[in-house]
Amino acid sequence: MTLPPRLFAPRAWQMFRWLRDPLKFLDECVDRYGSHFLMNLVGLNMAIISDPKAIADLFALDPSQFTSGSSNSLLEPLVGSSSILLLDDRAHRRQRKLLLPPFHGERMTTYGKLICDLTRHQTATWQSGQVVGGRQLMQTITLKTILQAVFGLVAGDRYHRIQQLTTTILDLLGSPIGTLFLFNRSLQQDWGQWSPWGWFLAYRSQLDELLYAEITDRQAEQATGSGGDRTDILSLLLAARDEAGQPMTSAEIRDELITLLLAGHETTAISLSWALWWLTQNPEMVDRIRQEIATLGDRPDPVAITRLPYLNAFCQETLRIYPVAIALFPRSLTQPVTVGNQAYPSGVSLFGCTYLVHRRPELYPNPEQFRPERFLERSFTASEFMPFGGGSRSCIGMAFAQFEMKLVLATLVMDWDLGLGYAGLVPPVPARRGVTVGPSGPIRLRVTRRTPPAEV
Numbered sequence: 001m002t003l004p005p006r007l008f009a010p011r012a013w014q015m016f017r018w019l020r021d022p023l024k025f026l027d028e029c030v031d032r033y034g035s036h037f038l039m040n041l042v043g044l045n046m047a048i049i050s051d052p053k054a055i056a057d058l059f060a061l062d063p064s065q066f067t068s069g070s071s072n073s074l075l076e077p078l079v080g081s082s083s084i085l086l087l088d089d090r091a092h093r094r095q096r097k098l099l100l101p102p103f104h105g106e107r108m109t110t111y112g113k114l115i116c117d118l119t120r121h122q123t124a125t126w127q128s129g130q131v132v133g134g135r136q137l138m139q140t141i142t143l144k145t146i147l148q149a150v151f152g153l154v155a156g157d158r159y160h161r162i163q164q165l166t167t168t169i170l171d172l173l174g175s176p177i178g179t180l181f182l183f184n185r186s187l188q189q190d191w192g193q194w195s196p197w198g199w200f201l202a203y204r205s206q207l208d209e210l211l212y213a214e215i216t217d218r219q220a221e222q223a224t225g226s227g228g229d230r231t232d233i234l235s236l237l238l239a240a241r242d243e244a245g246q247p248m249t250s251a252e253i254r255d256e257l258i259t260l261l262l263a264g265h266e267t268t269a270i271s272l273s274w275a276l277w278w279l280t281q282n283p284e285m286v287d288r289i290r291q292e293i294a295t296l297g298d299r300p301d302p303v304a305i306t307r308l309p310y311l312n313a314f315c316q317e318t319l320r321i322y323p324v325a326i327a328l329f330p331r332s333l334t335q336p337v338t339v340g341n342q343a344y345p346s347g348v349s350l351f352g353c354t355y356l357v358h359r360r361p362e363l364y365p366n367p368e369q370f371r372p373e374r375f376l377e378r379s380f381t382a383s384e385f386m387p388f389g390g391g392s393r394s395c396i397g398m399a400f401a402q403f404e405m406k407l408v409l410a411t412l413v414m415d416w417d418l419g420l421g422y423a424g425l426v427p428p429v430p431a432r433r434g435v436t437v438g439p440s441g442p443i444r445l446r447v448t449r450r451t452p453p454a455e456v
């Protein structure tokens, strides 16, 4: 079996580039080695793949041909060993079956008004001419959305403390030093409160305490039937029973809650922050989005907004040009497979590289140009446009995240003109934040109220 070319550089250098400037590093590698190449990272023998035909085969692999959960062990300190991210086989299938329905179809559309209201609430105190931090705004809105949709939490001390601790933990792990600790098991030592890992553990245990307190309260509510008709995801997890009729343990529920909290909030917030940046750069696109919304009448229905084609194309282009997850979860082969025309032996971890696929010029001419129209001019297959991955490990929040992005952006542009906070601002560049990649700066916006604001 002839393997693809292997990156010729010391492992520490490969890791340094992957963490420090991953996009430039990938651009250089693809130019030199092509659509399949091997490298060594976090102890994995990784194949980086950017040929859409090979990606289509990757998505079609049977779950028995690879493991993903065990290769995600890097995330265990954060999400716990029962998280869906760390599971494989039957346990993984079972959790997916449980978690998918609330993020799709009818159930999801009930969150439409919630998202518009939260966006309006967050901007209610803005004054015309004020400068606001776009990234922080998006983090707050997406975190509140998840807390309400997943936990059913709306107000109170616990809600605020979970919100604060989640933000603190993500900021800590997203900083350059936090990222280094996350990717290096040997650095993950608890040397007390004053060591970075010690901090992380202390914050995590405070968050755990709050999550367990919420789980206990809700278990009691369910036992006495005093919870009313709750439709949030925590209620579903509490009610779930396995084949033997056993409920999930509190530790399992905690791991799933924290997974959804972290996977569902930071990713969407980063994508929305990029979207804000592109809006400030392209006033004609803002006009076009507004015109499209205007076709829906005075009080547009949130679900109708999410079906608007140009708004959809704008969000897709945002997710294409700088995908939050530059590569998919590893698929570590348990048997030899061929993807595209390339054969791989068991033991290699296949990484579909979203960033490189999204930059292929034959699919996306002038790939560095932000041009939503490309999504109106032709359609792309699941392995050509893949910000949410695919196959048996695809993102369970895919529909929810896009729904949320569209409603937050539509609500903002209906009510506000968005300019840049400072003239001559240096454009943000993609920078690593832990396992994700997002804009380097806070995206400062100067906001001006439009009159009269539209109602949703």
Ligand code: HEM
Binding pocket: 084, 085, 096, 259, 260, 261, 263, 264, 265, 267, 268, 271, 324, 325, 327, 328, 329, 330, 387, 388, 389, 390, 391, 392, 393, 394, 395, 396, 397, 398, 400, 401, 402
């Ligand atoms: C713009 C926002 C988002 C992006 C770009 C994104 C991207 C991704 C990607 C690339 C994967 C891995 C797919 C693969 O390897 O094939 C993934 C998995 C996952 N995502 Fe998302 N995601 C987003 C939002 C969300 C939301 C809102 C939730 C839930 C609240 C969520 C929950 C998950 C979970 C639980 C998995 C693991 C699925 C599994 O292992 O079976 N994500 N996401």
